[in-house]
Amino acid sequence: MCIVEAGAWRDPDDYLSSVFGAMRDLMEDWGGQVTLGRALWPVVQARAVGGSTVINSAICVRTPPDIFAQWQREHGISGLEQRVYAAQDQLERELAVEEAPPGSRGRSNELAMAGAQALGWAESHYMLRYVKHCEGSGRCLQGCRGRRKQSLNLNYVPEVLQRQGTVVSCAPVSRITFEGTRARAVTGRFVHPVTRKTGGAFTLRARHAVVVAASVTHSPVLLMRSGLKLPALGNFFRAHPGTGIFGVYDPPADMNVGATQGWASVAFREQPGLKLETLAIPPELVAGRLSGGGAQLMERLAQYRHLAMWCHAVRAESVGTVRPSLFGSRPVVRYQLDRADMERFRIGMTLLAKQHFAAGARSIIPGVFGLPYELKADQVGLLENGPVDPRAYIAILTHLFGGCVMGTDPKSSVTDGRGRVHGVEGLVVADASVIPTNLGVNPQHTIMGLAQVFAEELLARNARVAPREGAAA
Numbered sequence: 001m002c003i004v005e006a007g008a009w010r011d012p013d014d015y016l017s018s019v020f021g022a023m024r025d026l027m028e029d030w031g032g033q034v035t036l037g038r039a040l041w042p043v044v045q046a047r048a049v050g051g052s053t054v055i056n057s058a059i060c061v062r063t064p065p066d067i068f069a070q071w072q073r074e075h076g077i078s079g080l081e082q083r084v085y086a087a088q089d090q091l092e093r094e095l096a097v098e099e100a101p102p103g104s105r106g107r108s109n110e111l112a113m114a115g116a117q118a119l120g121w122a123e124s125h126y127m128l129r130y131v132k133h134c135e136g137s138g139r140c141l142q143g144c145r146g147r148r149k150q151s152l153n154l155n156y157v158p159e160v161l162q163r164q165g166t167v168v169s170c171a172p173v174s175r176i177t178f179e180g181t182r183a184r185a186v187t188g189r190f191v192h193p194v195t196r197k198t199g200g201a202f203t204l205r206a207r208h209a210v211v212v213a214a215s216v217t218h219s220p221v222l223l224m225r226s227g228l229k230l231p232a233l234g235n236f237f238r239a240h241p242g243t244g245i246f247g248v249y250d251p252p253a254d255m256n257v258g259a260t261q262g263w264a265s266v267a268f269r270e271q272p273g274l275k276l277e278t279l280a281i282p283p284e285l286v287a288g289r290l291s292g293g294g295a296q297l298m299e300r301l302a303q304y305r306h307l308a309m310w311c312h313a314v315r316a317e318s319v320g321t322v323r324p325s326l327f328g329s330r331p332v333v334r335y336q337l338d339r340a341d342m343e344r345f346r347i348g349m350t351l352l353a354k355q356h357f358a359a360g361a362r363s364i365i366p367g368v369f370g371l372p373y374e375l376k377a378d379q380v381g382l383l384e385n386g387p388v389d390p391r392a393y394i395a396i397l398t399h400l401f402g403g404c405v406m407g408t409d410p411k412s413s414v415t416d417g418r419g420r421v422h423g424v425e426g427l428v429v430a431d432a433s434v435i436p437t438n439l440g441v442n443p444q445h446t447i448m449g450l451a452q453v454f455a456e457e458l459l460a461r462n463a464r465v466a467p468r469e470g471a472a473a
Contacts, residue, residue, distance in 0.1 A: 001165040002204055003157065004186060006172035006214075007047035008193035010054070010153070015143035019284045022142040026055050029330075033217070035320065035397060037336030039390035041241060043397045045215055049169050050153030052215075053444070057140045057261035057279075058130040058149045060097045061441040062088055063449065064269070075436050076408035077417040080453065087452035088445055095150040096132040104136030106258015108308040111249065112278045113263050115359030123267040127277070129259070130444075138280050140260035169193075171202060176210055176226040176427065183210040183427035206426065208462045212404075213431040213451065217331040220322045220403035220433060223414070223421070230414050230422060232405060237320040238438045240313035240399040241337060244279055245349060246289075246365040247356030248374070253308035255280040269440040273315035274348045276355070281309060289367055289394055307365070310355065312348030313398060315440035316341040322403045335397070342388040345395075350383045367394045399443050404429045405436035419454040430454045 010025060023031045028047040034040040046052040068081040091097075100109065105126065116124035130150040137146060147154060157167060174188040184206060190199040212219050220234040247253070255278075264277040281289075283304050290300045320335030337345065349366065356364050357377040364375050369392040371382050386392070407413025410422040415434050421427040430451040432443055439446060 001160055001163070003049075003160055003165070003167045004171050004173055004188075004204060005049045005051075005167065005169045006191070006218075007049060007169065009049040009167070009169045010143070012143060012145050012147050012154075015139075015145050017139075017142060019142060019282055022055060026143060033331075033333075035333045035335040037320075037334060037390075039336070039393075039395070041335075041390070041395050041397050043217065043239075043333060043400070045217065048153070049157060049167065050151045051213075053130075053149075053151040054143050054153060055141055056444065057127075057259075058151070058444075059261060059264070059277075059442040060092065060095075060128040060130055060445050061266075063446040064439065064441060067437065067439055067446075070437055071406070071417075075406060075413065077406050077436075080417060080450070083453045083456075084446070084449040087449040091445065091448055091452070095130040095155065097128050097130055098132070098134075099128055100126045100131075100259045100262035101134060104134040104259055105262045106136055106138070106254065106280070108253050108255040108280060108310075109258055109262035109278050111247075111253060111308055111359040112310055112355065115355035115357075116263075116265055116267075116276075118358040119355060121265055121267045124265045125263070127259070127262050127264050129261075131259075134259055136258040138256045138258060138260050138282075141281070168202070168204065173214070173222060174225060176212070176222065177203075178227075178424070181423065182425040186210060209426040209428055209458055211428045211430050211455075211458070213429070215431055216400035216403050216433045217322055217333060219429055219431055220414075221324045221328075221331045223404065223429075224324055225328055228421070228424070230410060232407075232410075232412050232414050234322045234403055235319075236402040236405045236436060237322050237333060237335060238318075238401040239316060239320075239335065239397040240275070240438070240440075241316055241341070241345065241395055241397050242311050242313040243345075243349065243367070243393050243395045244281075244289075244309045244311040245352040245356065245367070246286075246307045246309050247359065247361035248303060248363045248365065249306050249308060249359075249361055252305035254305050255308050256282065256304075266441060268348075268351065269315060272344045272347050273317075273440065274344060274351070275313045275315070275441060276348070276351060277311055277313070279309050279311045290365070291367075291373055308356070308361075310352050312345075312352055314341055314344045314348060315438050316344070317438070319402075337390055339388060342390060345390075345393070346383065346386050346388065349386070350380060353380045353383055368392055399432075399439070401432055401435040401438060401443065404433040406434045407436060418457045419450070428454055428458060
């Protein structure tokens with residue numbers, strides 16, 4: 001087995017404390033990729049061995065049962081539910097999944113729980129995370145130097161090496177090559193881990209199959225560059241657009257102390273279609289979200305210890321596309337929220353505002369163009385009737401889906417229900433690009449569960465055909 005990774009190998013001792021360092025060393029395009037549409041919203045992805053597990057908050061959420069029913073009803077995909085849940089059982093054991101421990105939750109997460117309880121929300125919980133004895137350093141986004149977060153560069157990637165596999169880093173793949181209709185190799189050019197200058201060419205041949213897991217943005221583009229012309233390729237892009245609201249608290253909330261993300265609620269996942277959660281961001285990112293400049297900005301940033309940021313993620317129904325750039329080297333994502341999704345977006349902000357005030361915030365900072373910098377409890381109606389223009393909000397896209405979606409019909413899908421690309425042998429897609437619907441929850445557990453099922457299918461098939469291939473050789 002050989003893992004081919006576009007980014008560099010970074011050990012936890014190499015992670016830098018600053019967001020600047022994390023964006024430079026661990027993220028795709030310094031975190032600067034944006035969607036094209038009415039608003040330019042960032043799409044943040046990692047570029048390192050271990051992928052986005054290195055820089056995310058390690059949130060573990062099982063695939064909701066209604067998702068499997070939807071996949072069967074709308075896309076003809078069946079037989080996955082019990083196998084994915086069995087895989088998730090195993091993943092939870094191997095990756096030390098635990099609830100954010102009391103000593104590491106931090107005040108921001110505890111305030112969020114208190115606010116949700118005061119409002120009587122039907123569902124509210126401290127997060128389950130792939131973290132072994134979280135120490136609450138608030139450094140998930142920069143990479144966990146304490147090695148508590150069970151990112152894949154600390155477990156499954158080293159296991160590949162232990163089993164005599166190979167890891168090739170700084171090696172973005174440009175094409176998959178075929179012999180007839182069978183995928184046989186990948187080609188590309190090495191990239192320097194610091195200067196990003198292009199180096200020598202490489203070709204890596206696959207004995208049994210090529211498994212693509214290049215992300216929602218890169219997997220469809222890689223298949224396009226490789227000559228595949230399936231009608232659905234690059235279509236049905238979906239995401240969780242969202243934003244955060246700062247609550248201003250006395251005494252200090254100190255959101256930088258405790259789990260980066262430790263509380264969540266899926267009480268509104270079905271109606272109106274939202275997930276709520278906490279998120280602690282460091283001062284550099286806070287400065288980018290506060291309006292003003294010079295002395296005014298410094299005065300506002302001096303409130304940092306009193307701020308707690310809570311976010312919403314919209315289970316959006318809007319659909320976009322992923323295509324190659326003009327010269328084919330980078331993905332271009334075209335995506336824009338429709339009116340219904342913007343109304344959900346606005347409802348999410350209102351819920352967060354009410355939660356902050358229920359938890360005892362003296363004010364909130366909404367970060368919405370056209371509204372006052374700070375709002376009091378009796379001004380929440382301004383958010384309820386706020387703008388529906390996406391340009392008015394400081395938003396971001398997380399939890400991407402689609403581009404190589406699963407389905408039974410090659411006219412409307414790219415892979416079958418086991419990740420196998422239609423019309424091609426030995427080519428499997430095993431990342432979020434195969435997910436044909438918006439989950440409404442954090443997708444990492446679903447992605448890994450599907451990948452394990454796809455791998456089991458591939459291994460079983462290779463075991464069945466190996467004697468025949470050996471005899472032919």
